[in-house]
Amino acid sequence: MIEVEGLRKTYGDFPAVVGSTFDVDRGEIFGIVGPNGAGKTTTLKMIAGLVDPSVGTATVAGVDAGNPEMRRSLGFLPEESPLYEDMTARSYLDFFADLYDVPEGEASERIERTLDRLELDHRDRRLGDVSKGMKRKVAIARSLVNDPDVLIYDEPASGLDPLTTNYVLEFVRELRDAGKTVLFSAHNLYHVESVCDRVAIMNRGEIVARGTVPEIRDEYGTTEYRVFTSVAVDGAAQEGDRHVVTVDDMAAVEDVRERAAAAGGEVVDIRTREPSLEDIFLDLAADADPDPRGGA
Numbered sequence: 383m384i385e386v387e388g389l390r391k392t393y394g395d396f397p398a399v400v401g402s403t404f405d406v407d408r409g410e411i412f413g414i415v416g417p418n419g420a421g422k423t424t425t426l427k428m429i430a431g432l433v434d435p436s437v438g439t440a441t442v443a444g445v446d447a448g449n450p451e452m453r454r455s456l457g458f459l460p461e462e463s464p465l466y467e468d469m470t471a472r473s474y475l476d477f478f479a480d481l482y483d484v485p486e487g488e489a490s491e492r493i494e495r496t497l498d499r500l501e502l503d504h505r506d507r508r509l510g511d512v513s514k515g516m517k518r519k520v521a522i523a524r525s526l527v528n529d530p531d532v533l534i535y536d537e538p539a540s541g542l543d544p545l546t547t548n549y550v551l552e553f554v555r556e557l558r559d560a561g562k563t564v565l566f567s568a569h570n571l572y573h574v575e576s577v578c579d580r581v582a583i584m585n586r587g588e589i590v591a592r593g594t595v596p597e598i599r600d601e602y603g604t605t606e607y608r609v610f611t612s613v614a615v616d617g618a619a620q621e622g623d624r625h626v627v628t629v630d631d632m633a634a635v636e637d638v639r640e641r642a643a644a645a646g647g648e649v650v651d652i653r654t655r656e657p658s659l660e661d662i663f664l665d666l667a668a669d670a671d672p673d674p675r676g677g678a
């Protein structure tokens with residue numbers, strides 16, 4: 383549904399995006415995750431046709447990102463979405479439905495349904511007077527006024543309280559379940575891990591890993607083993623009446639077993655801990671030297 387091939391964006395001689403290639407299937411939630419300045423927004427804007435790539439191509443539903451026709455199938459949620467403060471949620475959304483030539487009856491029915499689903503109170507209050515969470519919900523509703531098949535959301539849950547964050551993430555899942563394709567960015571790895579079917583990890587303008595979270599875990603992560611012993615061994619921490627050593631392969635587990643036996647004790651339990659996306663991300667970021675963009 384979205385095809386991205388060798389996208390690169392250079393500002394002056396600074397490459398904000400070094401070269402992104404990935405695709406997003408119909409009905410999938412795909413997350414781009416990475417720290418501030420990684421190039422997520424620039425990538426999303428190139429796909430949404432808002433920034434011209436220096437090199438490479440992006441298509442949405444088979445239409446080139448540079449072709450205005452593409453916007454018919456796309457809803458874009460910018461990272462910062464300033465709303466017209468003097469409008470109410472309803473008049474603001476009516477205004478955008480009109481811009482998209484959505485027939486009036488269809489628009490008001492869709493807007494009402496979306497606002498109900500987003501539990502948006504105060505629909506007739508000035509947007510300048512509503513909370514940040516409500517503003518974000520209105521911006522999300524705006525991305526849906528033309529009933530697009532593809533949604534590109536830049537940091538949809540950033541800066542929201544935990545309740546509203548969960549609400550937004552749950553809503554993204556519902557969009558997918560209704561057959562929409564969602565591409566979104568986040569710097570919070572938990573948001574991505576909890577809702578995305580597939581993920582690209584971006585760092586310093588580059589995609590450094592891509593796949594499902596289990597695939598990324600298999601390829602880049604290291605399972606940790608927590609080995610509990612009945613006696614103290616070198617490097618162990620005391621936990622209650624047991625001692626625990628954390629190691630990252632089976633040979634090291636055997637080594638702990640031998641050392642415990644030599645000290646007159648034994649291994650009493652072994653637990654594994656899968657790495658989180660955050661653990662993997664931190665490892666990849668630590669390995670990603672030098673900066674391919676020249677140390678920005």
Ligand SMILES: Nc1ncnc2c1ncn2[C@@H]1O[C@H](COP(=O)(O)OP(=O)(O)OP(=O)(O)O)[C@@H](O)[C@H]1O
Nearest residue numbers: 393398416417418419420421422423424425569678
């Ligand atoms: N219009 C521009 N002119 C010059 N540099 C830019 C421009 N837009 C982005 N950049 C630079 O490109 C890099 C990537 O920016 P981008 O906004 O894509 O990152 P991001 O991953 O979305 O970060 P954040 O999470 O902070 O939004 C940054 O170093 C940024 O300063």
